Amino acid sequence: MPFSKLGLYSSLVRGAQALGYTEPTPIQAQAIPAVLSGRDLIASAQTGTGKTAAFALPILNRLGPHRNTGPRVLVLEPTRELAQQVDESFHALGKFTDFKSVVLHGGVTLGPQRNALRAGVDVIVATTGRLREFLDGTLINLSTIEVLVLDEVDRMLDMGFIEDVKAIVKLCPPKRQTLLFSATIPPKLEEVAKFALRDPQRIEIARAKPVTESVNHVIHPVTENQKLDLLYTLLQRDDFKSVIVFARTRKGADRIAHQLRLENHACVVIHAERTQGQRVDALEKFKTGRVGVLVATDIAARGIDVAGVSHVINFDVPLHAEDYVHRIGRTGRAAATGDAVTLVTPQEANEIVAIEKLIGQSIPVVPVEGFAYEGGAAPRVDPANPLANSPKRAGHQQSLGKGGKQKGDAGKNQDKTYKGKAFGGGNPKWHSKGKPGAHWRDRKGR
């Protein structure tokens, strides 16, 4: 079904076409008519499914021409990056309309945000913290809000923003349309839904499909000691062109970036302790391809939309299985394919089980051929058999070894994933690194 059949004004159809959208994605095909009907909505859709346009287009349709009567739409986002990106999407899609918006988030001075509010806006896209700062003053009154969007609500729950969200919802008029978007709908989220929505229509977009169809998953077993070495080795490969490396903590992200730079590997970093200017600058360099490696923490990377990310490398196994899905949502976007590589120590092997369950497939464990593993072989990492995991060497056939669910699947996937990819073989750069005992820290005297 083309965009023109969804009941949108032609100016918005043209906006979508100008972005190269020929057909609505499944979430758009379902959510746009639902939002146009005026009903509340709960949509569970993974990031990367086109959910921003699924709410932005019908909202812009409802807005019509700019009015100076106070903000009519409020979109709440969990992170600054998301707020920024959602506002950009509104503007790209509403290119042929004259609506006005402001993005309110921390990390930047209040002045320009205040000026935009004084000049009059139709749409506010905000993070909860900065919005509450404004709500303490007199510049914003939410009594004119007609549509409230709560986006990525599962992440807001994770980040502990839920009381803020509730307080903000209470300030909006009861007669409004509320749209809730979330990659997952945990029970706690139903509580929020009960509080904020009235008789919502529910839309669920199958989550596993995009994950399994467009992303190849692989686990590389490694000891903690050799993780940096293995990362560096992987980044030497020609097919690792545009890579996001995920770390669990800010400190960890900084440490990885520092080590990469010591190895003359250009990279940028984003995490919550970086200033807004640094985050914008880092993303810009990565998006434009000036720097091929972005090191990020889970929260900071949420919502990053970069075309053509070839690999996501999970330097640490994510703390929550959900985060794995969010992380790999950065690659294989919009019908492209990508690789999700997870570096797993024997101690982390158990954490893979929940991820495999969530994505509905087992992930092959593949030692990196040609990498100089300490002790001559990769450590044993077997998510299906937790007791077997130990730093004891397993040899390169471990994923094809005895018993458990890895047995057949892992072997099959292994072929599928790496056949013809010249993994390790023949690349002189590949073999030049990681001689036995020559770890980064050793080479750099650390």
Ligand code: AMP
């Ligand atoms: P989102 O889930 O909103 O973050 O969108 C993910 C990516 O899909 C973004 O790069 C969008 O520009 C792109 N996208 C959204 N809708 C469409 C569409 N109908 N056709 C092609 N690409 C789209």
